[in-house]
Amino acid sequence: MEARVAGERRSSRMGDTISAQLKQNFYATICPNVNVENVVRGVVRTKFQQTFVTVPATLRLFFHDCFVQGCDASVIIASTSNNQAEKDHPDNLSLAGDGFDTVIKAKAAVEATSCKNKVSCADILAMATRDVIALSGGPSYAVELGRLDGLSSTASSVEGKLPQPNFNLNQLNALFGANGLTQQDMIALSAAHTVGFSHCGKFSNRIYSFSAQNPVDPTLNPTYATQLQGMCPKNVDPSIAINMDPNTPNTFDNKYFTNLQQGKGLFTSDQVLFTDTRSKPTVDAWAKNSPAFQQAFVTAMTKLGRVGVKTGTNGNIRRDCGVFN
Numbered sequence: 001m002e003a004r005v006a007g008e009r010r011s012s013r014m015g016d017t018i019s020a021q022l023k024q025n026f027y028a029t030i031c032p033n034v035n036v037e038n039v040v041r042g043v044v045r046t047k048f049q050q051t052f053v054t055v056p057a058t059l060r061l062f063f064h065d066c067f068v069q070g071c072d073a074s075v076i077i078a079s080t081s082n083n084q085a086e087k088d089h090p091d092n093l094s095l096a097g098d099g100f101d102t103v104i105k106a107k108a109a110v111e112a113t114s115c116k117n118k119v120s121c122a123d124i125l126a127m128a129t130r131d132v133i134a135l136s137g138g139p140s141y142a143v144e145l146g147r148l149d150g151l152s153s154t155a156s157s158v159e160g161k162l163p164q165p166n167f168n169l170n171q172l173n174a175l176f177g178a179n180g181l182t183q184q185d186m187i188a189l190s191a192a193h194t195v196g197f198s199h200c201g202k203f204s205n206r207i208y209s210f211s212a213q214n215p216v217d218p219t220l221n222p223t224y225a226t227q228l229q230g231m232c233p234k235n236v237d238p239s240i241a242i243n244m245d246p247n248t249p250n251t252f253d254n255k256y257f258t259n260l261q262q263g264k265g266l267f268t269s270d271q272v273l274f275t276d277t278r279s280k281p282t283v284d285a286w287a288k289n290s291p292a293f294q295q296a297f298v299t300a301m302t303k304l305g306r307v308g309v310k311t312g313t314n315g316n317i318r319r320d321c322g323v324f325n
């Protein structure tokens with residue numbers, strides 16, 4: 001049974017995608033007796049106290065959800081004997097378990113209130129993402145809500161939808177542009193790499209086999225390159241992961257941009273934002289102006305949260321975030 005009144009979901013046509021009208025404080029009218037956002041925040045805070053990985057894991061999960069079939073919690077669905085789900089596509093295998101766990105736990109806490117069967121997993125992920133950013137020192141913002149959960153999740157649908165660490169600026173702009181995001185949005189969102197980890201294999205080409213003339217990527221700071229080689233020796237255990245921000249790995253800050261100015265972007269897709277003259281001015285501006293970066297980040301996250309939002313019969317409220325109803 002659809003738990004919401006029809007009038008709550010106005011649809012509007014934008015280009016050829018139909019996007020639901022999200023709004024702030026959505027659940028205040030759906031469940032006036034429960035502060036849904038506080039319930040989620042409490043769970044996220046507890047989980048954060050247990051492990052910092054909660055932050056990058058949840059943030060990346062939201063991004064990987066929104067870029068494949070829209071922000072509809074399709075990435076959280078578990079595979080079954082007759083369906084290989086998104087999370088088992090190679091691009092999603094390195095999503096950390098703590099992101100899924102955060103959503104599952106927050107959903108359980110919401111379902112234990114009188115606001116049962118009314119809050120989508122997609123919205124819980126959007127709320128939890130807002131909360132982890134604030135908990136790690138990033139900007140606080142009012143999150144738009146009112147998404148439905150998607151009705152399909154296939155590994156094959158992930159192919160080509162997520163950016164790769166060796167992408168150049170044109171490839172990054174094309175992929176983000178396909179999701180209605182500008183180059184500015186893309187640069188702001190890339191700063192999510194100010195927290196979290198990467199496995200050595202994602203950038204080992206840059207420190208060992210960049211090109212015939214240059215085994216080490218010449219855009220990489222030589223001292224940083226040596227440090228990376230030390231942390232990621234050639235036959236390193238593939239499960240080893242290193243901090244993506246060598247300076248403030250556990251703080252959501254604009255250090256990402258000063259790192260790029262110093263040749264300390266971990267992936268080609270990070271460093272290219274500084275080496276390409278089209279994006280460099282933005283990197284330089286946000287390196288010295290944290291409030292300007294924060295404002296651009298909140299704008300971009302809000303736009304990211306609107307991607308492919310489901311309405312009406314295209315979605316529902318999942319009872320278990322990992323399983324279709």
Ligand code: HEM
Pocket residue numbers: 055056057059060063094095096163164165166167172189190192193195196197198199200202241267269
């Ligand atoms: C711009 C293109 C992007 C590329 C090429 C890219 C690629 C990657 C790669 C290869 C990793 C390492 C995964 C691993 O080895 O475990 C990673 C981690 C991460 N990415 Fe991105 N990413 C991009 C944009 C984004 C965006 C837009 C966000 C969120 C808004 C994001 C959030 C994260 C986070 C938080 C981590 C750390 C995950 C963890 O510690 O568990 N990334 N990304």
Ligand SMILES: [Ca+2]
Pocket residue numbers: 064065066067068069070071072073074075150
């Ligand atoms: Ca999705």
Ligand SMILES: [Ca+2]
Pocket residue numbers: 194195245247248249250251252253255256
């Ligand atoms: Ca940082």
